[in-house]
Amino acid sequence: MPREHADIKMTPEELRAFLHSDNRLVVATLDADGAGWVDAAVFTFFDDRVYFRLPVDSRSFRNIQGDARVCCVVESKPAASSYYDIRGAMLHGVAAATEGENLPAAIAEALAALPDPVTPDSPRDGQIFSIGLEDHTSFMFAKIKYRYEDRALKSIQADAGLV
């Protein structure tokens, strides 16, 4: 069976449009013993970088202090959606603390307007980090719709021993 991954990748334009359309991501970090930890954060996308905010008393923030390598995931799968509506991107990189003159005002304002997804009533402060798009994986399942149209259903079911 051919792998499908190469068929489902977003174009650079599709990726940028997708990242502009959302403001919540999942961020993976590593504990000191190398075990994975995962959290959620708000983000904004600007000039090909994803800027996300973490509380400074969070485990994710502490983990980044020890090892700044992260993976941020943005995924769209609405409740009333088809398998082929699923889209997403995984961004790997080193989380760079971004503040002061290195933090454009527009980004600070955009993030300040977004409540934290995990604790929405908490103050909208925290450390802002950013990562780029240099190491990313994306997927858009709409691109593989009808991929089995050249095989008859009964033939596939017979091959699988289901009928």
Place this chain on the structure above:
Amino acid sequence: MVTRRKDGSPTCHPMARFYADGEMYLNMYATSAKHRNLSRDPRIACLVTTESDDPNFRAVIIRGTARYLTPEQTLAPDASTAVRLARGIGMEGVTKVEDAPEKFATEEPEDWLKRAAIMVERIRDGVRVLWEVVPHEVAWLDDVRRS
């Protein structure tokens, strides 16, 4: 699903999870990076969240160890409900629309039936594999985020 890449960095793959009776399984290609990552280091962390358009975000974090299932274990006739869900992408026993019409609310029936049948074929051939998530920590994310 969070695993570690070959260089030790974290990676996170969005996954469908198949859960029943306290058991949770993941289904993936045997040639995938996530399968290789788990084979190298079975420590796993998962974040189970509300749907992406749900304004009231909730999430449960599950951390533990991943356990690989052989094709024989996966396709065993007496497999657990969760394994059955995982191996059939929730479509086990459904070979025509009339078997379970409610399942096709958002899917084109023939395409989904094809995907379900091909899944069985791929598991039998070792192309796709199941991993069980064996938890040692399960908590609401907002309870442990600052731990």
